[in-house]
Amino acid sequence: MLNEADLTALAITLKLALVSTLILLVLGTPLAWWLARTRWRFKFIPEAIVALPLVLPPTVLGFYLLIALGPRGPVGGLLESLGAGPLAFTFSGLVIGSIIYSMPFVVQPLQDAFSAIGRRPMEVAATLRASPLDRFFTVALPLARPGFITASVLGFAHTIGEFGVVLMIGGNIPGETRVASIAIYDHVEGLEYAHAHWLSGALLLISFLLLLVVYGLNRRFRLVRL
């Protein structure tokens, strides 16, 4: 059975996935919109940066984040001088890491969805008196709904599966930064295979159900694009 520590780890995992996905949707929507609409000839540069976490070993990403967020890092140091604590080995640090790590899984489906809409519906809305912001909310967002479902589920599922980044910047603090994937690793290290089985099974089930939602609701979108 899942013991209390495992349940806590699972709860932290789900909370991390939820918070990261929500922030990613807020930040990723304008970025994806811009990528889908811009005619800037160098837009491949931000596209490559967004796609980077797909190929980079998570430990590499985690390592750089650890340096940046630590007390002597540029971000951590700045926060420290402002009176805030460092971000390394905190839940907030994990959220930042997850946002970067899961970025392509949210931005790419959104970008594809916005591109698929094309310019015409927005032009029609313009001739029907809708201001740019109005037509974004009343035309672009509703038409991109399948993309939002894909982005939300993939961002969420991918954050659940995170290991390397979390290990590097989160440490392994029970009740704070100890997520399910790390708990599993610990169980295996300690030869507690029964616990590892329960927790792994729970993650397998959650991930599979999430993907069923994506593939069941829309088959139009490729999941990941490199």
Added chain:
Amino acid sequence: MTIEARFLIDQGGFTLDVGLEIPSHGVTSLFGPSGCGKTTLLRAIAGLEYHAGGYLRIGDSIWQDEEHFIPPHRRPLGYVFQEASLFEHLSIRGNLEYGFKRISQSTRRISLNDAIELLEVSQLLERRPATLSGGEKQRVAIARALAVSPELLLLDEPLAAVDFDRKQDIIPYLESLHRELDIPIIHVSHQPEEVSRLADHLVLLESGRVVAAGDVHEVFTRLDLPLAAGSDAASVIEAVVANHDGPYQLTVLDFPGGRITMGRIKPAVGSAVRLRLAARDVSLTLEHQSGTSILNILPVTVDELKPLGDAQVIVRLLAGTVPILACITRKSADELDLKPGKSVFAQIKGIALLT
């Protein structure tokens, strides 16, 4: 009141260079082959594309000049695109209400119901766009554009994406817009038949330039223009139904050039109709023929002649002040010794009702 537009648009290899002044009432058709720039011009008028240095005045209001550019959503216009482009996430009612809800009460001159009734879309209101036929979609798109009470209606080949039978269904609706609403319409088309049915004023575009602009009857019959230079040349005349001849199933019509008879048509006595006379259905004689089966023989004056290939001649005639085209053989033209100013008789074999 007029509409004045000047645009110089360079799109890498293609240049649109136009200066236009067109009446701000009735239907103006921008007519020309594909790629002549007519859609680009319409989009510039709508403000969907910004082109520096352009100038656009609608009546008294400046929509674009050196300092101003009113964005499309602040221009009181309606736009119907080539494809209906209905919002797939909204019902037909939602589509119709989209623009209607966004204009202020005080500017509503056309009610939602007027638009729905004029285009006869009341049966479709609860349906989704994906379930409609091409013709139905385009009718909804036109109603949706009307529901914003536009002061200028722009139609970009509204029939291009609709199959032939549906075209015949929709044209009457476009004609009713023209009749029942006092909204200037700028209409883009590459089909002479569509233009001859709808246009009052015609702007001929070719490779990004205005070749001719003027009254539709004039432009259709100007021998120096491409419309009159083909074997399918035709003249368009306005006539009024004078009476219906019941026993013979005929209708008699008056126009400034005389009186003509055609197969029975539906419009009631007194209604104004538009007719099309194909140039090859008009032949010429020096004397008024008697003992002929041809009902329509009009005294006309030869205005201008132009060879059409090696064997044929296209002749511009004036019936009173109304220009009519005849396409005859060069041999006949020589034998009749046709020259400008000569009085002859035009025998008209076929007349088609346009509206």
